[in-house]
Amino acid sequence: xxxxxxxxxxxxxxxxxxxxxxxxxxxxxxxxxxxxxxxxxxxxxxxxxxxxxxxxxxxxxxxxxxxxxxxxxxxxxxxxxxxxxxxxxxxxxxxxxxxxxxxxxxxxxxxxxxxxxxxxxxxxxxxxxxxxxxxxxxxxxxxxxxxxxxxxxxxxxxxxxxx
Amino acid sequence: xxxxxxxxxxxxxxxxxxxxxxxxxxxxxxxxxxxxxxxxxxxxxxxxxxxxxxxxxxxxxxxxxxxxxxxxxxxxxxxxxxxxxxxxxxxxxxxxxxxxxxxxxxxxxxxxxxxxxxxxxxxxxxxxxxxxxxxxxxxxxxxxxxxxxxxxxxxxxxxxxxxxxxxxxxxxxxxxxxxxxxxxxxxxxxxxxxxxxxxxxxxxxxxxxxxxxxxxxxxxxxxxxxxxxxxxxxxxxxxxxxxxxxxxxxxxxxxxxxxxxxxxxxxxxx
Numbered sequence: 001x002x003x004x005x006x007x008x009x010x011x012x013x014x015x016x017x018x019x020x021x022x023x024x025x026x027x028x029x030x031x032x033x034x035x036x037x038x039x040x041x042x043x044x045x046x047x048x049x050x051x052x053x054x055x056x057x058x059x060x061x062x063x064x065x066x067x068x069x070x071x072x073x074x075x076x077x078x079x080x081x082x083x084x085x086x087x088x089x090x091x092x093x094x095x096x097x098x099x100x101x102x103x104x105x106x107x108x109x110x111x112x113x114x115x116x117x118x119x120x121x122x123x124x125x126x127x128x129x130x131x132x133x134x135x136x137x138x139x140x141x142x143x144x145x146x147x148x149x150x151x152x153x154x155x156x157x158x159x160x161x162x163x
Numbered sequence: 164x165x166x167x168x169x170x171x172x173x174x175x176x177x178x179x180x181x182x183x184x185x186x187x188x189x190x191x192x193x194x195x196x197x198x199x200x201x202x203x204x205x206x207x208x209x210x211x212x213x214x215x216x217x218x219x220x221x222x223x224x225x226x227x228x229x230x231x232x233x234x235x236x237x238x239x240x241x242x243x244x245x246x247x248x249x250x251x252x253x254x255x256x257x258x259x260x261x262x263x264x265x266x267x268x269x270x271x272x273x274x275x276x277x278x279x280x281x282x283x284x285x286x287x288x289x290x291x292x293x294x295x296x297x298x299x300x301x302x303x304x305x306x307x308x309x310x311x312x313x314x315x316x317x318x319x320x321x322x323x324x325x326x327x328x329x330x331x332x333x334x335x336x337x338x339x340x341x342x343x344x345x346x347x348x349x350x351x352x353x354x355x356x357x358x359x360x361x362x363x364x365x366x367x368x369x370x371x372x373x374x375x376x377x378x379x380x381x382x383x384x385x386x387x388x389x390x391x392x393x394x395x396x397x398x399x400x401x402x403x404x405x406x407x408x409x410x411x412x413x414x415x416x417x418x419x420x421x422x423x424x425x426x427x428x429x430x431x432x433x
Contacts, residue, residue, distance in 0.1 A: 129266065
């Protein structure tokens with residue numbers, strides 16, 4: 001089936017077999033390998049992208065379902081070679097270890113911050129409940145989100161030690 | 164996906180019903196969060212997947228006066244959570260929806276898909292059973308209405324025939340604003356399958372329980388009264404379930420937690 005999908009503001013037209021996942025389409029057909037496959041079953045969130053403005057697990061969406069729609073991936077986060085504020089905060093707080101979860105993690109946090117620009121620690125935890133980090137970096141990720149949303153003070157940083 | 168299948172995304176209801184009537188081995192896809200994983204894992208082998216998300220009217224949440232809340236087949240769990248009117252009138256549905264999987268999955272998964280999948284641990288079933296909800300089922304042969312107390316037939320089995328689609332769920336207006344509560348046991352605070360789920364509804368002296376993950380199907384415990392002692396209600400709950408042991412916990416623990424949650428809900432719900 002011929003599909004036309006806008007990915008990170010660029011239109012791609014491709015032939016795609018009906019049973020191909022959106023994840024495989026992004027990675028193998030478009031070469032956008034920032035989106036990762038972890039579990040392939042909606043557990044880990046490494047494949048999280050935006051489809052028509054909502055975060056989805058791209059391993060559980062068919063590529064043909066994105067026909068005529070728009071997709072945002074981690075590759076669209078930096079603009080003109082400049083990391084976004086959220087990405088910079090991830091770097092500053094060492095919120096990346098192996099990096100496999102990071103793309104999906106940033107997508108879920110982007111969604112959270114769109115709906116809630118100043119989330120509490122509890123709200124951040126809820127926002128990333130569908131994204132697993134197996135290097136156990138949640139504390140640094142939470143710090144990075146607080147920083148990126150302008151909420152990190154010396155006081156909150158102290159409190160975060162036992163998050 | 165490793166399996167090959169054809170794909171259709173009809174807009175017209177007649178086309179959807181025609182595809183179901185005319186083809187063998189066809190599976191309807193709503194959110195796809197169960198179906199696509201099942202296909203990937205080799206549990207299902209459809210020759211055709213029919214996406215119902217674009218069928219006219221299926222994505223609507225609507226209200227029929229004196230009848231109730233109508234949830235279309237393509238309404239997602241997050242649609243329910245974002246509806247101010249559902250939050251106001253059916254907080255029990257919201258309580259069940261909020262605990263279903265993760266945010267990304269709730270953007271995709273549907274209420275109808277959650278019951279059609281007929282997992283014993285369906286998150287929406289306890290509330291729908293307690294609230295007296297009905298399934299409106301359509302095929303080219305016509306339409307029929309089945310209460311959820313008769314809908315589930317076994318593990319992953321329902322009354323749906325192969326040419327039928329669950330078009331919408333009606334939650335009756337009589338159960339709007341009832342007093343209710345829900346408890347779900349999970350291994351972790353975040354995204355996890357339920358180990359035990361118990362919902363309770365109290366209305367006009369009557370009391371109902373909906374229990375998930377403790378029998379081959381979600382279970383409705385009906386015919387109780389608000390004036391019954393806690394012991395009577397707990398005994399009825401225990402008698403209604405037949406929990407098994409699996410990798411997530413033992414049957415004994417499930418039975419114990421049904422009692423704990425039932426007791427706790429009886430105290431919590433005024």
